[in-house]
Amino acid sequence: MFKHLQPFGDSATLVPRFLFGNCLMTSKNDKNTRTTGRPTLNEVARLAGVSPITASRALRGVSTVATELVEKVQLAAAELNYVVNPAARALASAQSHSVVVIVPSLSNLLFIETLEAIHQVLRPKGFEVLIGNSHYSRDEEENLLRNYMAYQPRGLLLTGFDRTESARRMVEASNVPCVYMMDLDPNAGVNCVGFSQLSAGETAAAHLISRGRKRLAYIGAQLDQRTLLRGEGFRRALQQAGLYDPALELLTPRPSSVGLGGELFLQLLASHPDVDAIFFGNDDLAQGALLEAMRHGINVPERVAVLGFNDLPASSFMVPRLSSISTPREAIGRRSAEHLLTIMAGNKIAKPVVDMGFELQVREST
Incomplete structure (x- = not known):
């Protein structure tokens, strides 16, 4: 799976090596074994009956290595409790992987x-x-x-x-x-x-306008550049249609969440009860709005239309099913x-x- 970057360890874990011309060689006194006693790639290769380079490729998951060889190397590594040393690998190959x-x-x-x-x-x-x-x-x-x-x-x-x-x-x-x-x-x-985040926002506005909505709001959280660009596209489309009201933009730097979506939904309707459509900058916000609408008996979409963004997996199972802009993550x-x-x-x-x-x-x- 994924790996977070960790320090490559101190120099004491590295095999003493000398550079002759273009050849990286191991000290004869080292016998291919670190002074710490930790198992080495050479030992894994010997136990698996393959070359060190094949063992390295197998452990890195290179697809050109035969499946049976990968299995042998993995078994040998497990038996020796071998752990890959990224620093040693980079030193030997003169490049990071x-x-x-x-x-x-x-x-x-x-x-x-x-x-x-x-x-x-x-x-x-x-x-x-x-x-x-x-x-x-x-x-x-x-x-x-x-x-x-x-x-x-x-x-x-x-x-x-x-x-x-x-x-x-x-x-x-x-x-x-x-x-x-x-x-x-x-x-x-x-x-x-x-x-295009701008185009996505414009598409959201066009869809809601096509449904006959006149009082359209945008609710955004986190306020990263992409959220702001979506809002900008939404704003531009409303301005062109003569439907833009700056009071119907509700933005907060708080992290986007289902709970926050429900909170902002009720806050917006309390201050602007004539709102008839809301575009949310992320689906979790819109999902929270639908849950609060159900809890308070607010009919969606009859009373207010709700549109999300990103089309998260749960959105198609909400009640009612959430309209959203699907993105190809x-x-x-x-x-x-x-x-x-x-x-x-x-x-x-x-x-x-x-x-x-x-x-x-x-x-x-x-």
Whole structure:
């Protein structure tokens, strides 16, 4: 599974080695055994009856290694209680086998789906996926990048474009291959895979307007750049239709949740009882609104239409079933990882900006 970046250990765990020309050699006195007594890759290879390089590839999950050899190596490693030393591996190969992925949350299901897809692409190629959680903080992301760069990762997968100037310069100066996920920026000159948050917001407004709604509100939480862009798209469409009222925007930096959605839903209706449609910046907020509507006898969509975003798995089972904008989280993770593999191999991406689109799922709540 996924691995959080851990220190590679102190130098005492490394095999004494000498560099002769282009050959990395082990001291004869070492006998391929660390002074700590810990089992080595060479010992695993001998027990499995394979070469050290085959043992290394098998343990990294490289797909070209025969299944029967992988099983032998895994059994040998288990018998010896062998644990991979990333520092020794990087020293021996003169390059890291890690890819750093930074997402804003590990409690949000949509990023879990993206991470699973990334892992499925990178792991068979022998790469370790090191996950950083920025908690929607630009400063925390900068600190994560600063720490991870010290270990010379082979590649980076970053979420969106909202980061500190120092973090931006750090990524550019590192020359580490990088792909940006979730957002698109055709003018940035970078590789990115995602969809237009602005267009998604515009689509939400167009759908609710097509249902004859006149008093449309937007409720957003967390207030990361993507949430704000969705709200901006929604606002633009309402302005063009002559239906925009700034009083019907309810935004809070609090973390998005089902409970918060219900709270903000009741707060909005209490202050603006004439609201007849609400677009929520995330499905968990909209789910909370539906639960509170049921609890207070507020008819949806007759009294007020409710539209969510991201189409989380539970949304199609709500009462009424929640209309939502479905986003391709898994496909974005897969394509981003595939692009990163291409770049790390020294090749250029023919189409650096990939719009994966989104889909409006119309159900009973609108």
